[in-house]
Amino acid sequence: MAETKAQETGIFSRREFLRWGFWAATALATAEIGGAMLVFFWPKLKAGAFGGEVNIGTLDEILGQLPVNAVPLYFRDARFYLSHIEDGLLAMYRKCPHLGCVVPWNFEEDQFHCPCHSSLYNRKGEVLGGPAPRPLDLMAIEIRGSEIWVNTGEITQRSAYDPSQATSV
Ligand code: FES
Missing domain, CATH: 2.102.10.10 (Rieske [2Fe-2S] iron-sulphur domain)
Known part of the structure; x- marks a missing residue:
C-alpha cells in the first residue's frame, strides 16, 4: 500500500493533527472536571491531623x-x-x-x-x-x-x- 507524504516524512497529517488535538482537549477537560470533583469530594480540615x-x-x-x-x-x-x-x-x-x-x-x-x-x-x-x-x-x-x-x-x-x-x- 502506498504511503502518504506525511507518513513518509514522519510529519503529522492535518487529520492526525486534528485527531490528536481533539483527544488532548478531551483529556484536559476530563482532568479539569476530575480535579474539581476531587476538591468537592475531599473537603479540607479546619484544624488537626490524622491521629488526633x-x-x-x-x-x-x-x-x-x-x-x-x-x-x-x-x-x-x-x-x-x-x-x-x-x-x-x-x-x-x-x-x-x-x-x-x-x-x-x-x-x-x-x-x-x-x-x-x-x-x-x-x-x-x-x-x-x-x-x-x-x-x-x-x-x-x-x-x-x-x-x-x-x-x-x-x-x-x-x-x-x-x-x-x-x-x-
Ligand atoms: S476485602 Fe478489603 S482488604 Fe480484603
Whole structure:
C-alpha cells in the first residue's frame, strides 16, 4: 500500500493533527472536571491531623454538603468518611476490616466497594458482601458549639450497626 507524504516524512497529517488535538482537549477537560470533583469530594480540615482530633467545619457547612443519604464525604487527610444517615452522622475509618486496604466509595454501585477482595459496605458501614469480618470501624464525633470534631486517634471496632453509634444532628 502506498504511503502518504506525511507518513513518509514522519510529519503529522492535518487529520492526525486534528485527531490528536481533539483527544488532548478531551483529556484536559476530563482532568479539569476530575480535579474539581476531587476538591468537592475531599473537603479540607479546619484544624488537626490524622491521629488526633480534627475540626471538619460547622454543622451548617457540613450539612449543607451532606444531606441525609447523600454520598459520604471523604476526608482524605484524616482518613475517614462522614456519612449522614437517618439516625445522624457516622465517621468511618477508610481502612477495610478484612486486610486493611483503603475502601473507596463506588458511585455507580452507590456503596463502599473494597478493591482488594470486594467487600461491600453501605452508608452505615454494614457489610453487604465479601470477606469483611465486621462493619467499617468508627471514629468518635463531638459537636462543640457549632463545630464538628472527629477524634481520628480513637478508632472503635463494632460487630454490627446500632443507632446509638450515630451522632444526632
Ligand atoms: S482488604 Fe478489603 S476485602 Fe480484603
